[in-house]
Amino acid sequence: MTLTFGHTREHRAINILLCEDNPGDVRLIREVFNETAARLELSVVMDGEEALDYFRCLDGHGKTEMPELIILDLNMPKKDGREVLREIKKNRKLKRIPVIVLTASEAEWDIDTCYELGANCVLTKPINLDQFADMLNTIEKFWLDMVKLPKMESF
Amino acid sequence: MSLEAELQEKVNFLEQTHFANMNIIDDLNAERQKLENYQRAAINILEDLNSERRKMEYSQRATFNILQDYNLEKARLNDIQTAAINILEDFNLGKNRMEDAQRATINILEDFNLEKERAELANIELQERTDELKQSNAELEQFAYVSSHDLQEPLRMVASYVQLLENRYRDQLDDDARDFIHFASDGANRMQIMIKDLLQYSRVGSRGKPFESVDTEAALLQALSNLRLSINEKIASISNDPLPTITGDRSQISQLFQNLVGNAIKFGKQGESPFIHISVRKQKLAWQFSVEDKGIGLAREYFERIFVIFQRLHGYDKFGAAGGTGIGLAICKRIVERHGGRIWLESEPGKGSTFYFTIPRAEGDGGSRQ
Numbered sequence A: 001m002t003l004t005f006g007h008t009r010e011h012r013a014i015n016i017l018l019c020e021d022n023p024g025d026v027r028l029i030r031e032v033f034n035e036t037a038a039r040l041e042l043s044v045v046m047d048g049e050e051a052l053d054y055f056r057c058l059d060g061h062g063k064t065e066m067p068e069l070i071i072l073d074l075n076m077p078k079k080d081g082r083e084v085l086r087e088i089k090k091n092r093k094l095k096r097i098p099v100i101v102l103t104a105s106e107a108e109w110d111i112d113t114c115y116e117l118g119a120n121c122v123l124t125k126p127i128n129l130d131q132f133a134d135m136l137n138t139i140e141k142f143w144l145d146m147v148k149l150p151k152m153e154s155f
Numbered sequence B: 001m002s003l004e005a006e007l008q009e010k011v012n013f014l015e016q017t018h019f020a021n022m023n024i025i026d027d028l029n030a031e032r033q034k035l036e037n038y039q040r041a042a043i044n045i046l047e048d049l050n051s052e053r054r055k056m057e058y059s060q061r062a063t064f065n066i067l068q069d070y071n072l073e074k075a076r077l078n079d080i081q082t083a084a085i086n087i088l089e090d091f092n093l094g095k096n097r098m099e100d101a102q103r104a105t106i107n108i109l110e111d112f113n114l115e116k117e118r119a120e121l122a123n124i125e126l127q128e129r130t131d132e133l134k135q136s137n138a139e140l141e142q143f144a145y146v147s148s149h150d151l152q153e154p155l156r157m158v159a160s161y162v163q164l165l166e167n168r169y170r171d172q173l174d175d176d177a178r179d180f181i182h183f184a185s186d187g188a189n190r191m192q193i194m195i196k197d198l199l200q201y202s203r204v205g206s207r208g209k210p211f212e213s214v215d216t217e218a219a220l221l222q223a224l225s226n227l228r229l230s231i232n233e234k235i236a237s238i239s240n241d242p243l244p245t246i247t248g249d250r251s252q253i254s255q256l257f258q259n260l261v262g263n264a265i266k267f268g269k270q271g272e273s274p275f276i277h278i279s280v281r282k283q284k285l286a287w288q289f290s291v292e293d294k295g296i297g298l299a300r301e302y303f304e305r306i307f308v309i310f311q312r313l314h315g316y317d318k319f320g321a322a323g324g325t326g327i328g329l330a331i332c333k334r335i336v337e338r339h340g341g342r343i344w345l346e347s348e349p350g351k352g353s354t355f356y357f358t359i360p361r362a363e364g365d366g367g368s369r370q
């Protein structure tokens, strides 16, 4: 990931919010991202309620930063990914942040619900580590290098 | 005496006798008259008598008539009485009949009520069974969800970290350690495939679509297109009869063909390209399909077992990574049964197998396109 075509992003880290309850997954994601790029700032919340708290802190002068991309695990304790997604897409400012839904399930009703709630894409976590790493690398390449993300205004 | 005198005398005599005679005649006449009078009187008396008799007869007859009339009246009265009795009897009969009819009606109503109650009970039972079925379907779906989701996450952890271990410490590991890691990740992979298969199996019932008109030839083509990799790899030749349009679940019929043809390809003889033929027979109530191969076949003792979930006749390694988990035929059975049909096979080791299944013919199903 050395070619960034003069994109401004190479100068500052991208802020990604990872909502994931499984520390194993958090660590795996960190491991993969660390191996490939140091240009992203990963904030982690471990359940749905914590995610909503995070957004609430944005709304004032909390120390949390506005994420430019959200990676959301669907299956979380307390409030699950669907509820977090619903809250995000209901909020005038938050709704512009692209949300990548990661799910362990291929159950199609999960997938349909996510798109109905406004997910930008839904991905299933592959069991194979190499495939998982490939997927994360592709996320990084696509969402951070190719996609024009909306300009983040602070609250 | 002169003649004259004599004559006179004679005339006198004659006259006298004549007078006498006349008298006698007169007397006689008088006598006759008297007699006649007597006679008339007698006749009168007789006539009177007759009239008396007649009168008596009349009165007798009248009495008789009266008596007769009386008898007649009596008879009539009797008749009327009898009639009345009859009417009453009829009425009673009618009443009885009505009562019978009423009783019968009541019985019928009671029977009807009983039937209704029974039907209601049956309905309730049916509803309960439906609810139970729905419940068990929902549970199955829940199970599928749990298995696809919650079980896969820890499984992914095992597989991923074993692999990370291998990736990062490869150089520090000896051959044994690498073998162990291989078995661990292989097991995790297989388990994941089995979980996916279970999910698919549970979805036959819970995710089945409503029946529609299905062109089975198109369904077969779809299946063959999904199998094209292994068809090309094994250089399989596949032929089919003209196949009919049936009533069923399009994607499930396609899956049925895919599993059966997939097996026919997979269980072909080593080093031979498989020959597979799909045919159909129109029966009175159903279509009987068959998928025939010239592959390795199997012994009769396994005919039932292979339809049980995760039952296979070969080791995991023998038919490679594409070997499958042994769920294919279990899914076939579930699909066929959901359609109200039956699945079975004929086979001989070394000679090949023919798998048969029936799908009931619905009204309006088109004929085969011959």
Ligand SMILES: Nc1ncnc2c1ncn2[C@@H]1O[C@H](COP(=O)(O)OP(=O)(O)O)[C@@H](O)[C@H]1O
Residues within 6 Å of the ligand: B259, B263, B264, B267, B293, B295, B296, B297, B298, B306, B307, B311, B312, B313, B314, B323, B324, B325, B326, B327, B328, B329, B330, B353
């Ligand atoms: N056409 C066939 N010829 C010989 N054996 C077969 C055939 N189809 C199925 N079998 C046997 O039945 C078993 C179960 O089949 P299936 O349920 O499709 O599972 P899988 O294909 O995953 O092994 C197979 O493992 C195989 O031993």
Ligand SMILES: [Mg+2]
Residues within 6 Å of the ligand: A020, A021, A022, A073, A074, A075, A076
């Ligand atoms: Mg989770």
Ligand SMILES: [Mg+2]
Residues within 6 Å of the ligand: B259, B262, B263, B324, B327, B328, B329
């Ligand atoms: Mg099979």
